[in-house]
Amino acid sequence: MRKQFVYVWSVSELDKAKVKKEKKISFKNFFKKRNTIQMFATLLTNIHLPNFLKGALYNGKVKQVCVPGLNCYSCPAATGACPIGSFQAVVGSSKFSFSYYITGILIFFGIMLGRFICGFLCPFGWFQDLLHKIPTKKFSTKKLKALRYIKYGVLAIAVVALPILITNKAGIGSPYFCKYICPQGILEGAIPFSLVDSSIRATLGTLFAWKFGILIGIIILGVLFYRPFCKWLCPLGAFYALFNKVSLLDYNVDKHKCISCGKCSRTCKMDVDITKNTSHTECIRCGECIKVCPTKAISVHWGFKNPLEIKKDEIINQIGEIKNENN
């Protein structure tokens, strides 16, 4: 194991170095508690739990605002509105053909956190993580990388284009993604409501059967593959993926410390090699690579970067790359 030295010029510099080291340690603990954080995020997104028994929806003012993850607003416990459902509701209404409000909220979430939302805050992401913990044979998705592009098609066609273009005589478009694809509505809305409300149970028909089939399919795939819905179908993941490159939350790989052991890319269940691209569209910032890195070469950063610091990092990385090539 290589020993890391921190060179300091004064006592105040020493304090700064200490704080930096403590910060790095706390980030590592943060990633270790991912499951707990996901659980709390799901609870906060669905805080009105007694509504499950009442068979009623929360209808307070908070529902004017979107939650960051994929969470159906027809879930009895839902705290806020679903961003994908809300977007379709606005563009599908007769009054508007584009939703500035929802797009603005999504850009804000994307720029602040990128796909960290998928890894830590999305209830359906956590559901799939739990499914994948069921002890069975697991399959790699490395050979299915082409399927990743489907989610961009889902975003462009089912979420944006169809609700705008296909409308009835009153000018109202259907939320096509919610209606025909989204498994979250069945999981969080239809199943709890049909359990407590016999009138809803009586109205379920072919559409419910179709969507229930999708949910079962996602569950089976989720047990065998890691996060199939996030990788291949989720339009929200597709939107946030576009922001990983410019997000304030960023990963850094210190090439000077990296020994090119490949542990990070072998560990990554999203099939990302973080040493090649730190802002890969598929990286959900789960921190698994940070946990396994033997030299602590991968770090996480949030906020605007100081251009001078970036210049210093670039020089260090160039020296590291030359050193690795020589080895």
Next chain:
Amino acid sequence: MKVIGKYSTQVKFAAQLMLIVTATAFVCLGAYRGEVETVFAKAIRLCLECVGIG
């Protein structure tokens, strides 16, 4: 290479700032147009399409 590196850093910083400003402007414009009411009206009622009733 150095010029490209410096340029991309500046572009990223500019893009971040621009997107934050755009997001804020979009939210304000959307609220001004009355989109919030549409979202709220949809969110407080059972979405029949979402739950598979149609």
